Amino acid sequence: MTKIDMLITHADLFTMAGEGVGFVDDGAIAIANGKIVEVGVTKDLIQQYSPSETINASGKMVLPGFIDGHMHSYWGTLRGVGQDTKNWMHKGVGPFRKYLDDQAKLAGSKMNLLEGLAAGTTTFADYSTPIHEIAQFFSQLGARARLTSHIREVPDDVQHLLKDGDLYPFDEQKGRESLEENIRLIEEWHGYDDNRITALLGPQGPDFLSERLLETVRQLSVDKNIGIHMHVAQSTRETEQIMNRYGQGSIDFLEERGFLNERLIAAHLTEANDEEIDRLAKAKVSMILCSGSIGVIAGRVPPAAQFKKAGGYVGLGSDQCSGNNCNQIINEMKLTALFNKIIHQDPEVFPAYQVLRMATIEGAHALGIGQDVGSLEPGKKADLQFIDLSHKTMQPIIKEPMRNHIPNLIYSARGNEIERVMVSGKTLYYKGSYTTVDEEKIMYECQQEANRITSKISPEDFAISKNASYMSLCQL
Numbered sequence: 001m002t003k004i005d006m007l008i009t010h011a012d013l014f015t016m017a018g019e020g021v022g023f024v025d026d027g028a029i030a031i032a033n034g035k036i037v038e039v040g041v042t043k044d045l046i047q048q049y050s051p052s053e054t055i056n057a058s059g060k061m062v063l064p065g066f067i068d069g070h071m072h073s074y075w076g077t078l079r080g081v082g083q084d085t086k087n088w089m090h091k092g093v094g095p096f097r098k099y100l101d102d103q104a105k106l107a108g109s110k111m112n113l114l115e116g117l118a119a120g121t122t123t124f125a126d127y128s129t130p131i132h133e134i135a136q137f138f139s140q141l142g143a144r145a146r147l148t149s150h151i152r153e154v155p156d157d158v159q160h161l162l163k164d165g166d167l168y169p170f171d172e173q174k175g176r177e178s179l180e181e182n183i184r185l186i187e188e189w190h191g192y193d194d195n196r197i198t199a200l201l202g203p204q205g206p207d208f209l210s211e212r213l214l215e216t217v218r219q220l221s222v223d224k225n226i227g228i229h230m231h232v233a234q235s236t237r238e239t240e241q242i243m244n245r246y247g248q249g250s251i252d253f254l255e256e257r258g259f260l261n262e263r264l265i266a267a268h269l270t271e272a273n274d275e276e277i278d279r280l281a282k283a284k285v286s287m288i289l290c291s292g293s294i295g296v297i298a299g300r301v302p303p304a305a306q307f308k309k310a311g312g313y314v315g316l317g318s319d320q321c322s323g324n325n326c327n328q329i330i331n332e333m334k335l336t337a338l339f340n341k342i343i344h345q346d347p348e349v350f351p352a353y354q355v356l357r358m359a360t361i362e363g364a365h366a367l368g369i370g371q372d373v374g375s376l377e378p379g380k381k382a383d384l385q386f387i388d389l390s391h392k393t394m395q396p397i398i399k400e401p402m403r404n405h406i407p408n409l410i411y412s413a414r415g416n417e418i419e420r421v422m423v424s425g426k427t428l429y430y431k432g433s434y435t436t437v438d439e440e441k442i443m444y445e446c447q448q449e450a451n452r453i454t455s456k457i458s459p460e461d462f463a464i465s466k467n468a469s470y471m472s473l474c475q476l
Contacts, residue, residue: 001047001048001049001050002030002037002048002049002050003032003049003050003051003052004030004031004032004037004049004050004051004052005031005032005033005051005052005053005425006030006031006032006051006052006053006054006055006382006425007028007029007030007031007045007046007049007051007053007054007055008028008029008031008054008055008057008062009028009042009045009046009054009055009056009057010026010027010028010042010056010057010058011024011026011027011028011029011042011057011058011060011061011062011386012025012027012057012060012061012062012389012397012405013025013027013028013029013039013062013063013376014061014062014063014356014376014405014406015027015039015063015064015375015376015377016063016064016356016357016360016361016374016375016376017039017361017375017376017377020353021353021356021357021406022375022376023403024039024040024041025041025399026041026042026043027039027040027041027042027062028040028041028042028044028045028046029045029062029376029382029384030045030048030049030051031382031425033425034194034381034382034424034425034426035379035380035381035382035424035425036376036377036378036379036380036381036382037049037378038378039376039377039378057386059388059389059390060386060387060388060389060419061386061387061389061394061405061409062376062384062385062386062387063356063360063376063384063385063387064122064360064361064373064374064375064376064383064384064385065120065121065122065123065144065360065373065383065384065385065421065422065423066119066120066121066122066123066316066329066330066359066360066363066385067121067122067123067125067315067316067329067359067360067363067364067366067367067373067374068116068121068123068124068125068316068317068318068327068329069125069265069267069288069315069316069317069363069366069367070125070127070229070265070267070288070290070315070317070318070319071112071116071124071125071126071127071128071317071318071319071320071327072126072127072128072319072320073108073109073112073113073116073124073126073128073134073327074100074105074106074108074109074112074128074129074130074134075093075100075105075108075112075320075321075322075323076107076108076109076110076111076112076115076321076327076446077100077104077105077107077108077111077446077449077450077453078093078096078097078100078108078322078450078453079108079321079322079325080321080322080325081093081096081322082096082297082322082323083296083297083323083325087164087237088297088298088323089237092297092322092323093322093323095457095461096322096453096454096457096461097156098156098157098461099452099453099456099457100453102129102130102133103449104449104450104452104453105128105129105130106130106133106134106137107442107445107446107448107449108446108449108450109126109128109134109137110137110437110442110445110446111442111443111446112321112327113126113137113138113141113143113327114434114437114439114442114443115321115326115327115328116318116327116328116329117141117143117421117428117429117434118415118418118421118429118432118434119327119328119329119330119415119418120329120330120385120387120415120418120421121143121327121328121329122143122144122373122383122384122385122421122422122423123143123144123145123146123363123364123367123369123373123383124138124143124144124145124146125145125146125147125148125200125229125265125288125317125367126138126145126146126147126148127147127148127149127150127202127229127267128147128148128149129149129150131147131148131149131181131185132181132184132185132188132189134147135147135185135188135189135192135197137437138197139192139193139197140436140437141428141434141436141437142196142423142424142426142428142435142436143423143428144196144197144373144381144383144423144424145196145197145198146198146199146200146229146367146369147185147189147197147198147199147200148182148185148199148200148201148202148229149178149181149182149185149202150178150202150204151175151178151179151182151201151202151203151204151208151209151213151217152174152175152178152203152204152205152208152209153170153171153172153174153175153178153208153209153210153213154168154169154170154171154174154204154207154208155169155171155174165240165244167241167244167245168207168208168241170209170210172210175209175210175213179213179216179217182199182201182202183220185199186199186201186224186226190226194424195372196423196424198369199226200226200227200228200229200265201217201220201221201226201227201228201229202228202229202230203217203228203230204230204231205230205231205232205234205238206230206232206238206242206250206253206254207237207238207241207242207245207250211257214257214259215257218257218258218259221263222263226263227263227264227265227367227368228259228263228264228265229265229267230259230264230265230266230267231266231267231268232250232251232254232264232266232267232268232269232272233249233250233251233266233268233269233270233271233272233276234267234268234269234270234271235268235270235271235298236271238250238271239271249271249276250271250272251272251276251279251280255279255283260279260280260283260285261283261284261285262283262284262285262286262368264283264285264286265285265286265288265366265367265368266280266285266286266287266288267287267288267290267317268288268289268290268294268302269287269302269303269307270294270298270300270302270303272302272303273303274303274306277303277306277307277310277312278306278310280307280310280312281307281310281311281312282310282311284312285312286312286313286314286315286365286366286367286368287302287304287307287312287313287314287315287366288314288315288316288317288363288366289302289304289314289315289316289317289332289336289358290302290316290317290318290319290324290332291304291316291332291335291336291339292318292319292324292325292326292331292332292335293317293318293319293320293323293324294319295335295339296323296324296325297323297324301339301340301342301343304336304340304350305340305344305349305350308354313362313365313366314358314362314363314366315358315359315362315363315364315365315366315367316329316332316333316336316355316358316359316363317332318331318332328415329359330409330413330414330415331415332359333352333355333356333358333359333409333410334410334411336350336355336358337350337351337352337355337410337411352406352407352409352410352411353406355410356406356409356410360374360375361374361375362374381423381424382422382423382424382425383422383423383424384421384422385418385420385421385422386418386419386420386421387409387413387417387418387419388417388418388419389405389417391413391416391417393408393412393413393414393417394408394409394412394413394417419431
């Protein structure tokens with residue numbers, strides 16, 4: 001018998017291999033050196049392998065860990081301060097963001113990442129700052145990360161003070177410094193721990209950089225063969241900035257400058273029309289859909305259905321919890337399915353299995369890591385989650401004449417059903433406890449930072465916004 005590190009047995013196994021969900025009844029997974037050796041039926045694998053550890057997954061649904069394709073974890077300290085108001089970035093979180101220093105950002109990031117991990121996310125495409133300290137936390141936490149820092153020339157302290165229609169000012173020194181920080185991220189962290197942590201280039205959006213700096217980023221992407229993670233056509237604010245500055249829309253602007261290719265991971269695409277979506281998909285650009293965030297802060301549904309129809313990869317992202325209010329892909333799957341059924345007035349749009357694929361294998365492909373994660377197949381990293389089917393939200397269990405596991409996961413589950421989360425075969429979360437970090441300390445520090453920020457807020461900070469009146473309605 002072949003010696004291995006771990007054998008998972010008797011699972012209701014959903015591998016996500018092939019075109020569907022890859023169901024294996026009474027399934028088993030053989031794991032060695034953090035990778036999947038074989039997937040099959042329990043009675044077969046127990047005769048072939050001699051494991052150091054066996055996990056009996058009876059009564060559990062086992063599937064790949066979720067892929068959060070776009071998030072800003074550092075907003076965690078300000079959860080719940082930016083809802084129910086228009087022009088969210090300027091007028092929603094604007095009064096708070098000037099007090100959100102690196103210490104507060106890091107505290108919020110740690111809290112958010114714990115939330116996501118406990119809800120089954122194993123890969124985080126975190127677009128945050130202070131990115132080097134966040135990378136260090138990922139190294140301790142043990143989760144998989146696809147990290148990006150903000151490259152931008154728009155000063156932090158002017159954005160929320162601009163009037164509608166004003167063009168952003170550009171600060172060349174800020175642009176140089178932010179680019180250098182992203183390059184250092186790549187040099188220090190890209191490929192860390194057998195590619196558990198990797199890095200991307202992060203121009204914040206075509207409206208946040210000058211043409212000169214955008215071209216520098218594009219050329220670096222080519223020279224280093226590094227992907228670009230960018231907000232694209234995300235809002236009317238961006239559309240107005242690009243149109244007023246260059247006389248064209250964001251997609252045309254980026255296409256003329258050589259950005260539309262397989263290296264571009266485009267977040268949101270809220271403003272893109274059908275013709276532009278077809279062009280993006282044909283050019284092999286990937287889309288990351290953040291249904292919860294865009295629904296809350298913009299009241300819109302991005303054109304993900306058209307993007308998939310055009311043949312492109314669509315992944316899911318939780319974005320930021322100061323607008324979206326949570327960093328759980330289970331939430332994104334449900335909202336994605338519901339919002340698209342409603343806007344298209346068609347209950348067959350985005351069936352449950354399809355949004356699960358967007359949260360796993362298609363999300364992995366969208367981030368350019370589908371060869372390593374996103375499905376449970378031999379040779380891939382053993383990133384997986386165990387869902388306890390005894391929870392009322394997953395009951396009853398039906399396997400014939402159809403299975404109800406996936407519909408219940410998408411439309412009923414809340415995240416607390418997840419019992420165990422593993423990355424590279426190592427358990428990071430089990431029955432409410434984290435194995436690598438001090439949860440109590442992290443939660444305490446986040447609360448302290450939130451208290452420190454809010455103690456500084458004065459009535460003058462809300463002078464630019466009606467958000468104070470909106471927020472007061474929450475107390476009724």
